[in-house]
Amino acid sequence: MEKNEIRNLIIKAKGEKKSELVIKNCHVVNVFTNEIIKADVAIDKGKIVGIGEYQGLEEIDLKEKYLIPGFIDSHVHIESSMSTPSQFARAIIPRGVTSIVADPHEIANVKGIEGIRFMIEDSKKTPLDVYFVLPSCVPATSFENSGAILEADDLRELMDDENVIGLGEMMNYPGVLNLDDKILDKLELGSRKIIDGHGPMISGKDLNAYVAAGVKTEHESSTLKEVEDRLRLGMYILIREGSAAKDLNKIISAVNKDNLSRFLFCTDDKHPEDLLKDGSIDFNIRLAIKSGVEPIDAIKIATINAALAYNLKGKGAIAPNYDADLVVVDNLEDFNILEVYKHGKIVAENYKPLFESKSYSPDYMKHSVRIKTITEDDLKIKMEGNIANVIKIIPESLVTEKVQRKVLIKDGYFAYSDKDILKLAVIERHKLTGNIGVGLIEGFKLKNGAIGTTIAHDSHNIIVVGDNDRDILRVVKHLDDIGGGLLIASQGEIIKSLALEIGGIMTSNAIEETNESLKEMMDMAYNKLKVNRDIDPFMTLSFMALPVIPRLKLTDMGLFDVESFKFADVSVKD
Secondary structure: OOHHHHHHHHHHHOOOOOEEEEEEEEEEEEOOOOEEEEEEEEEEOOEEEEEEOOOEEEEEEOOOOEEEEOEEEEEEOHHHHOEOHHHHHHHHHHHOEEEEEEOOHHHHHHHHHHHHHHHHHHHOOOOOEEEEEEOOOEOOOOOOOOOOOEOHHHHHHHHOOOOEEEEEEEOOHHHHHOOOHHHHHHHHHHOOOEEEEOOOOOOHHHHHHHHHOOOOEEOOOOOHHHHHHHHHOOOEEEEEEOOOOEOHHHHHHHOOOOOHHHEEEEOEOOOHHHHHHOOOHHHHHHHHHHOOOOHHHHHHHHOHHHHHHOOOOOOOOOOOOOEOOEEEEOOOOOOOEEEEEEOOEEEEEOOEEOOOOOOOOOHHHOOOOOOOOOOHHHHOOEOOOOEEEEEEEOOOOOOEEEEEEEOEEEOOEEEOOOOOEEEEEEEOOOOOOOOEEEEEEEOOOOOOOEEEEOOOOOOOOEEEEEOOHHHHHHHHHHHHHHOOEEEEEEOOEEEEEEEOOEOOOEEOOOHHHHHHHHHHHHHHHHHOOOOOOOOOHHHHHHOOOOOOOOOEEEEOOEEEEOOOOEEOOOEOOO
16 A cells, blocks of 8 residues: 555544545444444545544435445355356345455366466456466366366466465365375465365365365365364365355354354355345355354354455455445345445445446357267167166265166166166367266256256366257257357257357356346256256256266266276176
């Protein structure tokens, strides 16, 4: 901060000159002292200058409504909204989220450094403060093919960018534990800032080693034991409530007055419908309060805790010299958000954004789907007997079960039956390798069709589930035609599609439009194809290719057992 800026803050704080804006008659939530203070808040040049009794060139009377700091999402993949950062902001700023920590590893898996730069540049077109952590695992493992490979030297050029605050989630925990030299290079690079974790089910000395490597946060804790183990080693716990992974109710009881400062809120991956309907971090807050967390404690988890954990200076509190990122609510139970201020300017009112986001879709981010011609023969699963290893979906979880099921066999190959055992296929779509992984999945309950997408975490190959090969092929071919997106086919015909022109995972179209298309597709999936209503069909499908989340997943290279960290056969050998 320059000398003149400091001088101005001092003068305005002393009340010797009127501030640009004074929000009067507020119930100010103080996250430092757990108090609610009736006072005015003086704002000048985007900064809070004082709390007390002030006069401003402009004055707004809150009439004793509550004023709280802007919320911080501590870990989010913007790409999961299927929208660009500038469109994503239109969904979350009206929900009180004024800052986020974004990991762009989704687009990085498709477009590499070029994709990360696109996210940084597009984020500048919005009032939202977007802090980036650089993807540490592109691809997530060596057991799949992505559109890019990023090593420490590739990331080094971006680590000093003013928008970059650390190294993204270290999913390759076997690489950490086995002292992989390339992973050590990345840990060394990230040691200057914060390193995010991603270590589900790591325990004991392995967990100690993971933390000793410099990993500071964890958003994959889904049991109280996992939370307890990580808190004892000094980690921050990011309480996640996304579209597919819903952990808050499972672990919120671990929060108490002694450990409160070690908890943050995050969404990780959330579809546009859930963002626009239920909200973002505001939804986490409401859910936490319903679970027994005191309102001010919930606010602290959503604000100052995240700011301190990620060293976001000037964020997370209402106090002098803090950014005037503010949220007005009518009460501390329902958290109805009336207004949102960013740097002292109103940017949202009654859940509606008051700013525009221009469409930005450069050609270099398009045309990312490249596949070889495939036939029904490519989808066959050869069986040595009638027992198969099957991926079993667990609703509201990214974790799957590895189960063995008796299946129908015809001419030595898997054959469809009336059982809820469907084909799952992953087709490499970046480098024309021709790789196709085919497996079996239980829990989708899909009938008479197929659904597919080029959103398949984290390498984002084509992933399709269906109860017949004809529709699976139809989906794959049309995804190629439209350059990526979401598709539903039935009886050999495409019945609905959503094109995602940016890397096959995002669109620059208005997020409201994207949401309407997605809602139609969800309705078709549930009503026409009878998909299990306990799952989000597209979000769940997209995680079936992620080989760092237990227990059984499918990549373009085949069926993968995450716990043994090696490939497995679909057919169970005697």
